Amino acid sequence: MSKETKLAATLMVQGTASDVGKSILTAAICRILFQDGWQTAPFKSQNMSLNSYVTYDGKEIGRAQGVQADACRILATTDMNPILLKPKQDMVAQVVVHGKPYSDLDARTYRETYLPQAEVIVKDALHRLRSQYEVVVLEGAGSPAEVNLKDRDIVNMRLAGWADAPVLLVADIDRGGVFASIVGTLEILTPEERERVKGFIINKFRGDVSLLKPGLDWLEERTGKPVLGVIPYLPQLGIEDEDSASLDSKRVQRRREEASHGKSADQLDIAVIRLPRLSNFTDFDPLQEEKDVHFRYITHLSEWGKPDVILLPGSKNTMDDLRHLKETGLAERIQAFAQTEHGSVAGICAGYQMLGMKLLDPEGYESDHPELEGLGLLPTETVFTAEKRTILVQGSTALFAGDGSEIIIDGYEIHMGRTSYLQDVEVPFYLQAFETNPASGERHGDGATVDEGRVWGTYLHGILHNDEFRRAWLNRIRVNKGLLPVADGLRYKERREQAFDRLANHVRSHLDMSRVYEMMKVTKS
CATH class of the missing domain: 3.40.50.880 (Class I glutamine amidotransferase (GATase) domain)
Incomplete structure (x- = not known):
């Protein structure tokens, strides 16, 4: 596929569960593609988050897609996240459509009444992005193996089908059970959905990867699909998180650091x-x-x-x-x-x-x-x-x-x-x-x-x-x-841009990007 193709190439990042690192890995891949010369845009059809990002024209989208647009060095638009759900009370969320509040809906009403309308909105937004850019990197939500949600899915496997996107399945090894989560996810998918999964990424690894190799070999033999990368845990990332679920893991990490260093009197x-x-x-x-x-x-x-x-x-x-x-x-x-x-x-x-x-x-x-x-x-x-x-x-x-x-x-x-x-x-x-x-x-x-x-x-x-x-x-x-004042403090915005490159270089060194390009059917610049 060449850069002159009318509709952009696509790639989709899905996960075995929430908070496995989909958003950050999507941002990393976006920056890698930008570094390689591709005009790239992120896309997440439906995002549930209380962490918002305001676009240049005053609209509201999920922060993850705003961050991913920053990684691509483009202005974020509502096409990158056409539907945002903001939990308001138990089982009730504010539905934000193309950056503006639409209605407060309970989960049943949203699923049974609104999702059929949402499908058209999602497809139109995705088509506009694919008409404007050379590559669109899609991010899924939660897990594609939620059997009670699959028939009206607009954010995982059905979306991958609409976009004709190869899927990278991400699992978090830090929480344990990584092989079971990958195999279990595949078992629940239909044969057509399993075929769309082209490889695995094992994320947040700590330790000696050689000790993991027997498990990787077993996984590839068991599933017939490649492990495209084992991404080591990257501390002090310097890029904001999608939602408050990550605060708990950050708190654990901070306690580890405090146990080692403690609080300085300064x-x-x-x-x-x-x-x-x-x-x-x-x-x-x-x-x-x-x-x-x-x-x-x-x-x-x-x-x-x-x-x-x-x-x-x-x-x-x-x-x-x-x-x-x-x-x-x-x-x-x-x-x-x-x-x-x-x-x-x-x-x-x-x-x-x-x-x-x-x-x-x-x-x-x-x-x-x-x-x-x-x-x-x-x-x-x-x-x-x-x-x-x-x-x-x-x-x-x-x-x-x-x-x-x-x-x-x-x-x-x-x-x-x-x-x-x-x-x-x-x-x-x-x-x-x-x-x-x-x-x-x-x-x-x-x-x-x-x-x-x-x-x-x-x-x-x-x-x-x-x-x-x-x-x-x-x-x-x-x-x-x-206390004495500090003369030379943090330059946060400069460090954030450097963090995107650090993240991209880290992921590139552990992810088989040549095979990823093959799956996307594009030729690396």
């Missing part, structure tokens, strides 16, 4: 409250890579410890998560930390809303609670509305800048609440629509801060990805604690 202890409906947790990824930060999550009051900073993250259901804080005693502890102990507290999006005096939901857009008292740390009030604001923004802030200067910032907004000030307050951020966004908008104030920046909140996701702002904030806390 580090700040920064803790994020892990809400039950936590969303957009990638807001805090840069903090995990700052050398002077000891980063952790707090789920229970017993894990409080002695933090220097408490961060309140985004949430898919602000009202219910605020009630959770109150019921568990975390709300009272946060209030005491800020008001009595003079600790530093910051909130992003839902976290910003919770820091206010009151949250109002008279129409029930968030929950069945029409009104809740907030944490009372900021003089603000939030009313939830039906309209969701999704937009890329850029702007500036003088917060923590010092000497009257300003720091240039950018990020994105994605929220349904509207927040107003109950009294005169210092507004820390001034934003406007990003210049590549066709939406027009005046410069507007965002967020609130009190006590000389000790408590602040913002709707701006990605605020901590701005290196100069993040370092100025951390240094303010360091100085207040009696």
Whole structure:
């Protein structure tokens, strides 16, 4: 197949289970193809995630496809993830279609009523991508062997058939049972589906691969299909994860590191409250890579410890998560930390809303609670509305800048609440629509801060990805604690681009890309 072919070549990455590394491997393959000169785009027909990515035109897709588009060095569009499911309550999700909220549907209604419509949307989006690019790399969801879902599948084997895509089946050896998971998955597939699986990738391997070889030989003989690669575990990846399931494995890894090294006296202890409906947790990824930060999550009051900073993250259901804080005693502890102990507290999006005096939901857009008292740390009030604001923004802030200067910032907004000030307050951020966004908008104030920046909140996701702002904030806390400021901090955006190349080179060195190109029926540039 040549580059002049009308429709793009396809390749699909499926997994034996969730969180086996499909999203990261797809990003790696996207970057490899980009490095090899192919105009490449990612695709996931239906994504379930609370971790969103805002496209250049102000639409919402799953973060994994945004990250994969970044790996391809292209602008992300909703065609790359036409359907996004955002869990809202047990068995209920907000259905986002081409970047805009469609409806809140329970699982049965979605499956029986909406999936037939979704099939057309998925096929059209995929066709547009294949008409615009040379290669499209598809990512599956969960496992293709879910027998109760296969008849209306739009994201695994039926999608592979529509795309005529060879399938790479990924299994995670770190969780054990890798051979059983691969063979068991194949056994449940139909003969036609098994034929579409062209090879296996064993992911997250730790140890001596020669000790694994007898098992690999058995697997190839048993299935008649090749093991295309055994990918060693790659620590400190530097690329954001798809969903909060990965936080548990990260927590285990962090505990291993802490057992080896411990917390330095020169580090700040920064803790994020892990809400039950936590969303957009990638807001805090840069903090995990700052050398002077000891980063952790707090789920229970017993894990409080002695933090220097408490961060309140985004949430898919602000009202219910605020009630959770109150019921568990975390709300009272946060209030005491800020008001009595003079600790530093910051909130992003839902976290910003919770820091206010009151949250109002008279129409029930968030929950069945029409009104809740907030944490009372900021003089603000939030009313939830039906309209969701999704937009890329850029702007500036003088917060923590010092000497009257300003720091240039950018990020994105994605929220349904509207927040107003109950009294005169210092507004820390001034934003406007990003210049590549066709939406027009005046410069507007965002967020609130009190006590000389000790408590602040913002709707701006990605605020901590701005290196100069993040370092100025951390240094303010360091100085207040009696520590010396750090002059040369992390350059997160530069490191992220380097991380894509590091990931691609790592996967390329352990994956038989020549055979992958053969399966795709393309000739390597």
